[in-house]
Amino acid sequence: MSLGALKARLQLSRDLSPRYGVITKILPNMVFVKGFLPSVGDVVKAERNDGKECLGMVVLVEQAQFGFAPFSFVEGCKVGDRVLFVKEGLSFPVGEALLGRVLDPLGNPLDGLGFVGASCLCARDGRAHETLTKRNH
CATH class of the missing domain: 2.40.10.170 (Thrombin, subunit H)
Structure with missing residues (x-):
């Protein structure tokens, strides 16, 4: 590591x-x-x-x-x-470091590539964006 x-x-x-x-x-x-x-x-x-x-x-x-x-x-x-x-609580890594990675439901890596160096963690109970305020890409 x-x-x-x-x-x-x-x-x-x-x-x-x-x-x-x-x-x-x-x-x-x-x-x-x-x-x-x-x-x-x-x-x-x-x-x-x-x-x-x-x-x-x-x-x-x-x-x-x-x-x-x-x-x-x-x-x-x-x-x-x-x-x-x-x-403390269920939180998941988020960010570009997760692209191409395989994680279990608790956010632990399953792909054998080691620790996920995500830029931040997001709480499990975070609210989703309102449908009408989402940006289209």
Whole structure:
């Protein structure tokens, strides 16, 4: 990885110490965790003992615990598994650096070309332009 790409990655991640908690309860569509309190909309990752991971979005925050909606099946997850904070909200890289790139739904590269050096990030819940105000190119 080039020095410029490394600097860009460090600027994007502000929190360098991992925050984690443990699973206390599992439902088919929600997993409850104690240990840290993220914000609604943050992305977390449950680590299973077999090395597989389950990503999800925080949808509930209470005084001592939070709940996240998993993006995949929770088979294999169990009470006591570790959950890590991944990033604040869902945001995606945007800009010309994405031309010709292949990304997963979370903005991670799938094409084997490494880190996406996008010029900025755009929030998942950003509003689309009004149809009548779009410019034709």
